[in-house]
Amino acid sequence: MKTALITHADCLGHVTPDGHPERVARLQHILHALEPLDLNRVTAPMAAEDDILRIHPADYLHDIRAARPTDGFKQIDGDTFMSPGSVDAAFRAAGAVVRAVDMVLGGEAPNAFCAIRPPGHHAETSTAMGFCLFGNAALAAKHALDHHGLNRVAVVDFDVHHGNGTQDLLWDEARALVITSQQMPLWPGSGRVDEDGAHGQILNIPLAPGSGSAEMRAAYEGQAFPRLRAFQPELLIISAGFDAHQDDPLANLNWSTGDFAWITSALCSLARELCDGRIVSTLEGGYDLNALSAATKAHVEELMKAAT
Numbered sequence: 001m002k003t004a005l006i007t008h009a010d011c012l013g014h015v016t017p018d019g020h021p022e023r024v025a026r027l028q029h030i031l032h033a034l035e036p037l038d039l040n041r042v043t044a045p046m047a048a049e050d051d052i053l054r055i056h057p058a059d060y061l062h063d064i065r066a067a068r069p070t071d072g073f074k075q076i077d078g079d080t081f082m083s084p085g086s087v088d089a090a091f092r093a094a095g096a097v098v099r100a101v102d103m104v105l106g107g108e109a110p111n112a113f114c115a116i117r118p119p120g121h122h123a124e125t126s127t128a129m130g131f132c133l134f135g136n137a138a139l140a141a142k143h144a145l146d147h148h149g150l151n152r153v154a155v156v157d158f159d160v161h162h163g164n165g166t167q168d169l170l171w172d173e174a175r176a177l178v179i180t181s182q183q184m185p186l187w188p189g190s191g192r193v194d195e196d197g198a199h200g201q202i203l204n205i206p207l208a209p210g211s212g213s214a215e216m217r218a219a220y221e222g223q224a225f226p227r228l229r230a231f232q233p234e235l236l237i238i239s240a241g242f243d244a245h246q247d248d249p250l251a252n253l254n255w256s257t258g259d260f261a262w263i264t265s266a267l268c269s270l271a272r273e274l275c276d277g278r279i280v281s282t283l284e285g286g287y288d289l290n291a292l293s294a295a296t297k298a299h300v301e302e303l304m305k306a307a308t
């Protein structure tokens with residue numbers, strides 16, 4: 001079986017103002033880079049309203065819908081904008097991760113990558129922020145737990161920014177292990193090691209500005225992988241942000257494209273050992289178009305190798 005690539009053209013309909021880093025061209029570059037790969041290409045459905053309500057309250061969903069402009073842009077946070085197509089894009093992004101979980105748990109795909117935007121890991125329970133509207137990774141976890149009846153799901157977030165939204169949405173969820181590495185200090189400022197969840201099930205891994213492969217590999221081998229082994233997840237969800245890349249303009253870590261292949265390969269090995277290889281990966285950040293598309297391709301190629 002092939003790795004599933006789940007996306008939808010509606011995700012290109014979420015438009016941001018000129019000069020905004022989270023732009024349509026990101027997804028265009030990724031899709032172009034993935035074009036030659038032999039993937040199971042799947043059209044993302046719209047998430048159902050009930051899917052969104054697994055993680056966000058009804059009044060938040062109402063506010064997001066109400067904020068949709070009929071033309072131009074609506075700014076809903078210091079750096080988060082909506083265009084007329086943003087609500088549909090957000091529902092496709094959420095629908096993609098739900099479909100990915102259904103496929104991987106249903107035996108239709110060994111693993112899946114959701115090429116989506118807007119990203120999700122900064123969206124908190126009732127607060128859109130950091131280019132994010134709905135918490136896609138947390139939704140994937142909740143869908144696997146509540147709809148499919150799993151008992152243990154792990155989320156690994158290697159985006160350079162702290163996955164504050166995922167942490168917030170899963171803070172009380174004892175069935176979800178959340179591991180998030182981030183440059184610190186860096187926006188949004190959270191992600192200290194003492195932020196460990198209501199059940200001690202959140203592991204924050206701060207990384208120093210300027211650090212690179214060696215520090216990242218030591219942190220994952222020393223902290224993240226043992227926690228994953230101890231937790232024994234039945235599904236692994238990856239918040240795949242590629243802005244820890246050395247060429248990224250928004251942060252100062254020095255990961256190479258090869259580091260993204262390394263971490264993906266390591267997570268695939270762990271998933272094979274722990275949960276039949278089941279991985280759902282979803283796109284978060286990454287703002288240098290060439291670095292983003294190369295690192296995403298390296299990530300998906302490792303998922304493909306693990307699928308054979």
Ligand SMILES: [Zn+2]
Nearest residue numbers: 159161243285
């Ligand atoms: Zn990021």
